[in-house]
Amino acid sequence: MHRIRKGRVELRCWYLGAVVAWLLSAGPALAAPVTGHAAPDMLPVLAALALILVSARLGGALFERFQLPTVLGELAAGVLLGNLGLVGFHGLDSMRTVPTVEAFAQIGVLFLLFQVGLASDIGKLAAVGLSATLVAVLGVMVPMLLGFGVSTAFLHGQSPLTHWFVGATLTATSVGITARVLGDLKRTTSIEGRIILGAAVIDDVLGLIVLAVVSGLIAAANAGRAFDATGLALIVAKAIGFLGVAVVAGRWLSRVTFRFAARLPGEGMLVSFALAFCFLVSFLAGRAGLAPIVGAFAAGLVLEDVHYQALRARDAKKRDLNELLEPLSGFLVPVFFVLMGMSVNLAAFATPGVLGFAALLTLAAVLGKQACAAGVLGGGVDRLAVGLGMIPRGEVGLIFASIGRTLTLNGERVVNDTVYAAVVVMVAVTTLVTPPLLVWRLRRG
Amino acid sequence: MHRIRKGRVELRCWYLGAVVAWLLSAGPALAAPVTGHAAPDMLPVLAALALILVSARLGGALFERFQLPTVLGELAAGVLLGNLGLVGFHGLDSMRTVPTVEAFAQIGVLFLLFQVGLASDIGKLAAVGLSATLVAVLGVMVPMLLGFGVSTAFLHGQSPLTHWFVGATLTATSVGITARVLGDLKRTTSIEGRIILGAAVIDDVLGLIVLAVVSGLIAAANAGRAFDATGLALIVAKAIGFLGVAVVAGRWLSRVTFRFAARLPGEGMLVSFALAFCFLVSFLAGRAGLAPIVGAFAAGLVLEDVHYQALRARDAKKRDLNELLEPLSGFLVPVFFVLMGMSVNLAAFATPGVLGFAALLTLAAVLGKQACAAGVLGGGVDRLAVGLGMIPRGEVGLIFASIGRTLTLNGERVVNDTVYAAVVVMVAVTTLVTPPLLVWRLRRG
Numbered sequence: 046m047h048r049i050r051k052g053r054v055e056l057r058c059w060y061l062g063a064v065v066a067w068l069l070s071a072g073p074a075l076a077a078p079v080t081g082h083a084a085p086d087m088l089p090v091l092a093a094l095a096l097i098l099v100s101a102r103l104g105g106a107l108f109e110r111f112q113l114p115t116v117l118g119e120l121a122a123g124v125l126l127g128n129l130g131l132v133g134f135h136g137l138d139s140m141r142t143v144p145t146v147e148a149f150a151q152i153g154v155l156f157l158l159f160q161v162g163l164a165s166d167i168g169k170l171a172a173v174g175l176s177a178t179l180v181a182v183l184g185v186m187v188p189m190l191l192g193f194g195v196s197t198a199f200l201h202g203q204s205p206l207t208h209w210f211v212g213a214t215l216t217a218t219s220v221g222i223t224a225r226v227l228g229d230l231k232r233t234t235s236i237e238g239r240i241i242l243g244a245a246v247i248d249d250v251l252g253l254i255v256l257a258v259v260s261g262l263i264a265a266a267n268a269g270r271a272f273d274a275t276g277l278a279l280i281v282a283k284a285i286g287f288l289g290v291a292v293v294a295g296r297w298l299s300r301v302t303f304r305f306a307a308r309l310p311g312e313g314m315l316v317s318f319a320l321a322f323c324f325l326v327s328f329l330a331g332r333a334g335l336a337p338i339v340g341a342f343a344a345g346l347v348l349e350d351v352h353y354q355a356l357r358a359r360d361a362k363k364r365d366l367n368e369l370l371e372p373l374s375g376f377l378v379p380v381f382f383v384l385m386g387m388s389v390n391l392a393a394f395a396t397p398g399v400l401g402f403a404a405l406l407t408l409a410a411v412l413g414k415q416a417c418a419a420g421v422l423g424g425g426v427d428r429l430a431v432g433l434g435m436i437p438r439g440e441v442g443l444i445f446a447s448i449g450r451t452l453t454l455n456g457e458r459v460v461n462d463t464v465y466a467a468v469v470v471m472v473a474v475t476t477l478v479t480p481p482l483l484v485w486r487l488r489r490g
Numbered sequence: 491m492h493r494i495r496k497g498r499v500e501l502r503c504w505y506l507g508a509v510v511a512w513l514l515s516a517g518p519a520l521a522a523p524v525t526g527h528a529a530p531d532m533l534p535v536l537a538a539l540a541l542i543l544v545s546a547r548l549g550g551a552l553f554e555r556f557q558l559p560t561v562l563g564e565l566a567a568g569v570l571l572g573n574l575g576l577v578g579f580h581g582l583d584s585m586r587t588v589p590t591v592e593a594f595a596q597i598g599v600l601f602l603l604f605q606v607g608l609a610s611d612i613g614k615l616a617a618v619g620l621s622a623t624l625v626a627v628l629g630v631m632v633p634m635l636l637g638f639g640v641s642t643a644f645l646h647g648q649s650p651l652t653h654w655f656v657g658a659t660l661t662a663t664s665v666g667i668t669a670r671v672l673g674d675l676k677r678t679t680s681i682e683g684r685i686i687l688g689a690a691v692i693d694d695v696l697g698l699i700v701l702a703v704v705s706g707l708i709a710a711a712n713a714g715r716a717f718d719a720t721g722l723a724l725i726v727a728k729a730i731g732f733l734g735v736a737v738v739a740g741r742w743l744s745r746v747t748f749r750f751a752a753r754l755p756g757e758g759m760l761v762s763f764a765l766a767f768c769f770l771v772s773f774l775a776g777r778a779g780l781a782p783i784v785g786a787f788a789a790g791l792v793l794e795d796v797h798y799q800a801l802r803a804r805d806a807k808k809r810d811l812n813e814l815l816e817p818l819s820g821f822l823v824p825v826f827f828v829l830m831g832m833s834v835n836l837a838a839f840a841t842p843g844v845l846g847f848a849a850l851l852t853l854a855a856v857l858g859k860q861a862c863a864a865g866v867l868g869g870g871v872d873r874l875a876v877g878l879g880m881i882p883r884g885e886v887g888l889i890f891a892s893i894g895r896t897l898t899l900n901g902e903r904v905v906n907d908t909v910y911a912a913v914v915v916m917v918a919v920t921t922l923v924t925p926p927l928l929v930w931r932l933r934r935g
Contacts, residue, residue: 106756324537362807
């Protein structure tokens with residue numbers, strides 16, 4: 046004991062000496078004499094990551110306190126950070142374009158779609174059958190047509206392809222938000238719940254196909270190639286084909302991979318092989334001309350719990366993949382949403398017509414999904430609840446919009462600041478109104 | 491049930507159709523028409539990450555099977571991937587320089603040092619008292635002098651600073667490897683175990699100070715400034731000063747941060763705030779002219795379990811920080827070691843004298859640490875066991891060497907291919923011989 050206490054006293058003296066030395070050393074001659082050995086670009090990355098993580102959590106907590114979805118808070122934190130220039134503070138402007146941070150965000154969105162894929166499963170997708178498929182098809186087509194109409198009315202002089210792209214951002218229901226609300230109300234297994242979840246999964250896939258088609262047509266038009274029906278059919282075939290091959294070959298690959306990994310000694314096999322699998326399928330999707338997120342979703346869809354039971358049994362805490370992925374997505378997914386928010390240019394709202402465009406786009410998004418009610422077959426189902434449950438757009442709409450920002454048509458960005466700002470408003474409003482509306486309808490039933 | 495089965499049949503047909511569509515779509519006209527919308531640089535990143543993760547685990551598993559440390563297997567996998575050019579395969583050459591992958595590796599090594607810091611604690615550091623400090627000081631000084639001597643004898647025409655840098659790579663004992671061997675033998679709390687672990691922590695800090703001093707002197711010399719004793723003293727003061735301030739202010743900051751975070755609603759607070767804290771202190775270390783890893787270690791050292799008890803209690807599984815960080819480091823730490831291995835140029839061994847240099851450097855590393863035995867005060871302690879326990883160099887030696895590769899002196903890299911190859915051999919051999927030697931000595935006692 047004496048030795049311990051003596052050690053502590055020594056250590057305290059050492060602190061004091063150190064603090065004094067630190068204060069003494071603060072001469073300008075010393076300004077970063079050793080910076081040469083830090084990988085030169087890591088410091089901005091570290092600062093940006095620390096700031097983004099804290100802002101995301103603060104924004105999320107603030108929204109959570111008012112019973113609003115966390116994801117909106119992260120988005121709002123990003124909008125705030127990205128628009129400090131409006132009040133004259135430009136210290137963070139460089140943060141928007143740190144390529145490493147963007148890469149982290151991209152990996153984050155892969156993790157998100159991988160987890161959505163893991164949470165969905167092919168059996169459930171099939172079990173809800175025809176109703177879910179019809180709901181999904183109507184829920185993709187009607188909002189897309191309405192979005193096309195709104196865009197045509199507001200954005201003059203743009204190519205029809207741009208209008209179709211705007212329509213495409215209205216297609217996909219956010220599985221995450223819907224699932225969370227249904228879970229909170231313990232209605233996940235109700236008939237309405239199963240139809241909504243099944244349809245949300247299917248319309249994710251349909252939305253990704255729509256995205257592939259529209260993006261492909263834009264890329265073709267941009268390269269000066271003509272719009273041709275064969276090309277369209279081939280793109281659709283390719284998109285469905287990739288998913289089909291990914292599903293069939295991916296199930297086999299997943300089973301084989303984890304059976305092999307289970308024979309290897311050592312720890313941490315489950316996370317590494319699951320991530321490698323996700324990255325590989327995402328890479329293949331990209332090579333096949335689809336967005337890498339399609340691959341990540343497919344990887345999650347085909348990876349089933351039974352494939353890795355042997356590996357899970359070896360884990361000291363018997364953690365499943367979702368539990369292991371949670372810290373990874375907890376780190377990187379907020380980076381994606383904060384960066385998404387940061388790319389919203391609030392100054393765009395000053396442009397005449399943007400607010401009206403955003404309002405009509407949001408209306409198209411909400412009303413368009415009410416067509417889903419017509420897709421429900423048989424009786425005893427609360428059709429309005431299904432329509433309301435399909436409203437939230439969330440992350441997929443934002444991902445579509447962010448992809449649109451990387452596409453150009455006749456030298457202009459397909460998703461310009463106006464469209465992007467309007468899509469963010471649409472996502473925010475649809476995400477915001479769904480929880481109260483769905484709670485009201487389901488509690489009433 | 492009928493509906494489910496019908497759904498499955500439909501789904502199977504859908505697969506078949508999809509596969510056919512996929513096969514039909516494989517025309518050259520379709521080659522990646524949609525690639526425009528994938529963030530253009532993500533595909534190489536995804537491919538590299540998938541390959542690195544799998545190779546790391548395969549290498550680790552192979553070494554584990556022969557009862558060798560996993561980290562060596564990851565290194566070996568990297569050496570293999572990085573030297574496929576020797577057998578005429580250059581397909582992976584571009585992988586070495588994907589900046590995003592390098593950034594992931596850098597974040598990985600931060601996680602590693604953060605976890606080492608978390609595993610150490612200031613109380614234990616103080617409790618082992620004078621013995622550990624003496625053991626650490628001897629274990630830093632003697633290998634450094636021997637390394638300087640070996641480098642002087644072998645590397646003709648180099649600046650003395652280069653020789654000191656080579657000496658510096660021999661200083662730091664790998665806490666991780668030592669701790670793992672002691673834990674496997676259940677000797678962590680024995681008197682020898684506590685002295686070794688305490689000394690390993692202290693010599694990490696001493697090693698980082700030595701690194702800061704030598705790097706600072708090299709940077710000064712490179713900028714044409716003279717070697718001056720005041721500059722040396724100031725660098726030492728600054729290095730100790732940063733750690734002192736980080737320890738005193740960091741403990742307070744950590745307590746305040748997590749007390750604040752505990753009041754915020756929402757999930758995932760613990761991981762986000764811990765990572766933000768780690769990134770912030772690493773950033774500050776970098777801004778103070780130290781390596782960011784020093785900051786990550788300091789962040790782990792001051793972050794104590796009690797600071798986040800309230801947050802941990804809220805977690806559904808009551809996970810501590812180490813458990814939450816495990817998937818993150820499981821993902822990124824192997825990336826660091828594989829990249830380290832990839833930067834070993836096997837062709838360097840063809841240069842006359844490299845093997846002799848590597849052998850003598852390894853000998854200096856092993857014998858130098860036996861001086862530690864003289865630092866143990868009092869009786870009843872197995873001094874040889876302490877000396878053997880201090881042998882493994884592991885990650886810190888590699889980190890030093892990788893930092894040396896970024897430093898130049900008179901237009902040449904301080905750590906050239908020869909030195910780097912020799913350091914890797916030294917790390918591999920010291921890491922390899924310690925487990926059997928320590929097991930032999932402690933079982934005998």
